[in-house]
Amino acid sequence: MAIVESILDIPVQDPPEEEFCSVDLTWTKFRNSEREDDVALIPYERVDAFIIGECSNVECPTRFHIERGRKRSLGSLKEYKNDEYLEYRMYWCSFGPENYGEGGGVLPSRRYRLNTRNRAARPQSMRGCTCHFVVKRLYARPSLALIIYNYSVRRHVNKSGFVCHGPLDRDAIGPGAKKIPYICNEIQQQTMSMIYLGIPEENVLEKHIEGIQRYCGSNAKVNSLASQYVHKLGMIIKRSTHELDLDDQASIRMWVERNKKTIFFYQDTSEAAPFILGIQTEWQLQQMIRFGHRSLIAVDSTFGIKRLKYPLCTLLVFDSRKHALPVAWVITRSFAKPDMSKWMKALHDRARSVEPGWKVSGFLIDDAAAETDPIRDIFCCPVLFSLWRVRRSWLRNIVKKCNNIEVQREIFKRLGKIVYSIWDGVDTFASLEELAQDFVDQTTFMEYFKASWVPKIEMWLSTIGTLPLASQEASGAIEAYHVKLKAKLFDDSHLGALQRVDWLVHKLTTELHSSYWLDRYADESGSFQNVKEEYIASTSWYRALQIPDSAVTLDDQDHLFAKVLSQRDSNLPRLVWNPGSEFAFCDCAWSMQGNLCKHVIKVNMICENRKSYQPSMSYQSYKEILMNLWKKPMDDSVSLDLSMAWTHHMLDQIQKLVELTSSSDIGTVVNNLPLKWVSKKGRTYVGKPSSTLPLPSSSKGMKTAAVRKKNRKRKRLSRLR
């Protein structure tokens, strides 16, 4: 093989076949300063034909997934080498890179565990395959793609050099396993999600077959194999257990060993360091990159601090419907700065390794005791505070500890007043003293409040006063996640397991993950109409938007209460006490459980537009920031010009945001945007549940690829039968 040092000396190959593979190409040894690789140069528009061909390898049929990707925009480099990339994609055989069989020196054992993140054809199929290649779309010549194989042996072998899947694999699992039609990860994830959510097998099968038929047509053999597959998957899921070992710690260690890609940080308990486990599936990473970029990340911190062995902290993004979507879980008891910094940095680096320009605009916390320095240092963004946790905690305890509803709503209102007074310079302790005197007969509640809140109330109020405050929509969304998590984890059947970390991990990565995956999938694909509807209606904010203004009547004189007519039963008005405040109290059942209900949100939406009502906390906090901005700079200097320019820039951005949110036709807004929007589209593509086969994103390529794919699928099936 000739060794070439300039990419300009490599000929472009364009095989005539509809699809082609590495065998059809002539490979050149290409040497640059760092390394020597086998490369071939093809037209960029033939990349999908090559990938399809590479998948249809008769000895080792497989699929390739994108393991890593990078992108830059044209014009971003002033100087560049001939082999610099415009787009960089590393494709890896879906039977790797992980090896679920333990060891690796020996052929994989048969003890496999199911994993939701598994993208390969068979659930048991992560077998440590090392086969991978890189496709570089060239910066200097975007119409060409350079294919790079780092190993000169283009074979599907594991680290030890054994063929690890396909007909030549001596350890293939079970009779007939090799003939099962290859099922793309999206369908597999869908099927697994449905099984985890307890949907009956026949419905799961129906959807599963529907999915397969989209790319391999209908036939009895395929259907019967699909039925076996679904049944088998169901059995594996049913038998899979969180308890990999009787000892929880050992069990977790094993889980960590087998799920390396689902973990972004792990620190085992030792004398010097506390236990920390940071979990994030590949899909969650994609969602974090997609919805967190130039947007917000929120935390539901200290979940289960009393009931679980270690509390759970969830990182959330707001998805396209502004619902809270969990994108990472951290299980640890340590809230110390150094520990927090460690996992946050790992998480941030992980996102950056996929999308170098990834940037968060704001970070919402819900605990006044939380360390904010690591957030500012690592995410380099402002920290916002959400009132949802304190509101919920107060409301729940008031309802639980006071019997009379008039007392309940009055105490809640008074507490709200104390929080609102942070901007008025009112003496908090005098107000608290007054509260204690006025409700001296409410001993249970006052004792609770004195023990749990009075010692730290100053810290909470000062945090609320210093940090910008998050909106009611955000609070409602975080709370909706919290409530769902609670329902999934604390149903009575698991009381014995709450102290096991392996159980918590299992629950999160199977049931909860599946449920959110299916919600998003249903919304984006339009299938599973009932799942979609339920998902859309899962926040109070959304439900509030469904209430017509005419259903709300305000008491305009004293502003004491508002009435909301029920949509189902108009004889049953809901009474919202203290309207226009985050601390409004509604008498519906949902609110009596401590939740921010749709009635409160609806009433507050209406009050917001009336001058006689005070603005909400988040609005006041926003105004405070603007007032501060207005007071700077002090003189008519060049800094004033600069401030003006920056402010104008900011105004422009906010203007676009408002346009986007309030527009009924996003298309017109997008059309008016500058070209920059294109890069956002690329990100959306990355974020979508990955399709059957990751293909280059040119739409023309996609269409022809789909046709070819279909043909190929038929061809391969006939080859296999």
Ligand SMILES: [Zn+2]
């Ligand atoms: Zn392979």
Ligand SMILES: [Zn+2]
């Ligand atoms: Zn209500």
